[in-house]
Each structure stands twice: as C-alpha cells, then as structure tokens.
Amino acid sequence: METNAIEIRGLWTQFGNHIVHQDLDLTVKKGEIVSIVGGSGSGKTTLLREILGLQKPSRGTVKVLGIDIDKASASEMRRLDDRWGVLFQQGALFSALSVFDNIALPMRELHGLPESLITNAVLLKLQMAGLSPDDAVKMPADLSGGMIKRVALARALSLEPDLLFLDEPTAGLDPALSDSFVDLISGLHDELHLTVVMVSHDLDTILDLSTQIIVLADKKVVASGLPEDILRVRHPFIENFFLGNRGRKVLAGLSHLNVAKVLGGSNGK
Numbered sequence: 001m002e003t004n005a006i007e008i009r010g011l012w013t014q015f016g017n018h019i020v021h022q023d024l025d026l027t028v029k030k031g032e033i034v035s036i037v038g039g040s041g042s043g044k045t046t047l048l049r050e051i052l053g054l055q056k057p058s059r060g061t062v063k064v065l066g067i068d069i070d071k072a073s074a075s076e077m078r079r080l081d082d083r084w085g086v087l088f089q090q091g092a093l094f095s096a097l098s099v100f101d102n103i104a105l106p107m108r109e110l111h112g113l114p115e116s117l118i119t120n121a122v123l124l125k126l127q128m129a130g131l132s133p134d135d136a137v138k139m140p141a142d143l144s145g146g147m148i149k150r151v152a153l154a155r156a157l158s159l160e161p162d163l164l165f166l167d168e169p170t171a172g173l174d175p176a177l178s179d180s181f182v183d184l185i186s187g188l189h190d191e192l193h194l195t196v197v198m199v200s201h202d203l204d205t206i207l208d209l210s211t212q213i214i215v216l217a218d219k220k221v222v223a224s225g226l227p228e229d230i231l232r233v234r235h236p237f238i239e240n241f242f243l244g245n246r247g248r249k250v251l252a253g254l255s256h257l258n259v260a261k262v263l264g265g266s267n268g269k
C-alpha cells in the first residue's frame with residue numbers, strides 16, 4: 001500500500017532564465033501535517049501549484065497519492081480532485097454565492113448528488129468547521145475574516161478529502177482567532193486522518209501543528225523534520241526565521257525543546 005501522500009523527485013522549475021527549484025526532493029507521508037516555509041520568492045506557492053497539477057515543472061516527477069501528476073489521465077486528475085481539499089489565500093469564497101452554496105459547490109460540480117444529501121453534508125461541514133446552521137444563509141460580505149476562513153475550510157472539506165492544502169491559513173487572523181483555527185485543523189486532522197500540507201509564515205502555527213517542517217531556500221529543501229532537526233542546520237534563513245527575537249520567544253515556550261542545548265554554545269545564548 002502507498003504510504004507516501006506526496007513524492008517529489010528531481011524537481012526543476014524555471015521561468016525564463018530564473019531557476020526557482022533546482023533538483024528538489026520532498027516526501028510527505030500519509031497522516032503528516034507538513035509546513036513548508038521559506039523566504040519570499042523561494043517558490044512555496046509554485047511548489048503547491050505543481051503538486052496540484054496547476055503548473056507543470058520544467059523537469060522531475062511529482063506523485064500525489066501514488067499518481068504521477070504529469071502522466072495522469074483526465075479521469076485520474078478528476079479522482080485526485082475528489083481526494084484533496086484546498087484552502088488558498090486568494091479567492092477563498094465566491095462572493096455572489098451564499099455560505100451554503102459555496103460549500104455545496106464542489107459536491108454539485110463533481111457528483112450530481114441529490115439536493116437532500118447535499119444539504120445534510122453542508123450542515124455537517126459547517127459544524128466541523130465550527131460554524132452554526134444559521135450561517136448557511138449568510139453572504140461572504142457579511143462574514144468576519146475568521147468566519148471566511150472557516151467557510152473556506154468547510155468547502156475544502158466538502159468532498160471528504162484525504163489531503164488538505166492550506167496556503168497561509170492563519171494570515172490576517174488575530175492571535176485568538178489564529179489559535180482557534182489551529183485547534184480546529186488539529187482536531188480535524190485527528191478525527192479525519194487527514195494529511196495536511198500548508199504554507200505558512202506564522203511560527204506559532206507551524207510549531208503547534210507540524211509533524212514535519214520543510215525549509216525551502218537556495219532553490220531546494222535545505223532542512224526538513226522536527227524543529228530540533230531544523231535548528232541543527234546552519235542557514236541564514238533558518239537563523240532569521242526561527243531564532244530572530246520572535247522566534248526565540250516562541251521556541252522558549254516549547255518545554256520539550258531545549259533550544260540552548262540544540263544550538264550548542266555558539267548560538268544558544
């Protein structure tokens with residue numbers, strides 16, 4: 001049985017003369033929560049787009065749930081579409097559709113299910129995403145930022161995916177809302193045995209959720225694993241991101257991680 005949710009081997013991405021990924025390898029096992037981090041322009045969004053088959057790499061293979069995205073037939077791609085849910089930063093909801101219709105859309109598009117089943121499924125997804133049945137009739141313009149994220153999450157879950165992709169899930173949320181969104185993702189992961197792949201700049205979210213952190217820099221994966229594995233790798237991005245003032249504060253709050261010990265004498269002051 002396939003144990004890897006995603007396998008990327010020898011990936012190159014080039015736009016004109018600009019090489020974004022150079023011989024990049026990456027593996028996500030089923031059931032993991034993986035955070036992809038990297039500086040602006042390091043190619044995180046492009047990588048997500050390549051995993052989703054929205055963009056073709058210049059070279060290399062991308063396999064999702066055992067299927068080679070480049071060689072997949074139209075029907076295989078449709079089946080994959082059924083098996084992943086995507087919460088992207090932009091265009092999270094259709095503004096002309098109610099909350100109900102936004103969540104129902106993927107079911108209506110892909111399955112032609114009877115409306116009575118769709119209604120029950122939408123109500124269940126609303127509940128899973130921490131929303132009430134009364135929210136179903138609201139329009140996106142009437143929702144707060146936190147609610148929009150929850151509705152977008154409910155829609156991403158609408159086809160009961162095995163894989164969930166989140167692009168900056170907590171961007172724009174205040175700390176309390178961000179914490180409750182993190183709890184929600186964590187609960188859904190445990191309950192639904194989801195594999196989650198997210199791109200995030202939010203260190204709290206990354207450290208709270210990830211079973212694997214993947215650091216993109218210099219056109220490839222420069223470090224991957226748990227925070228203690230990442231911190232052992234000397235790289236300017238890692239030092240800035242994890243060990244800048246804010247990073248140190250967040251890491252200091254993690255009792256299981258002896259940051260000073262991991263860093264040794266030189267940086268562990």
Ligand SMILES: Nc1ncnc2c1ncn2[C@@H]1O[C@H](COP(=O)(O)OP(=O)(O)OP(=O)(O)O)[C@@H](O)[C@H]1O
Nearest residue numbers: 015016018020038039040041042043044045046047
């Ligand atoms: N379609 C495209 N054509 C040309 N260049 C592109 C295209 N898509 C992305 N790029 C370039 O590839 C690089 C990586 O972009 P990408 O959006 O993947 O980075 P990112 O890590 O997600 O950045 P950010 O954190 O700022 O969102 C950037 O230099 C970007 O300008």
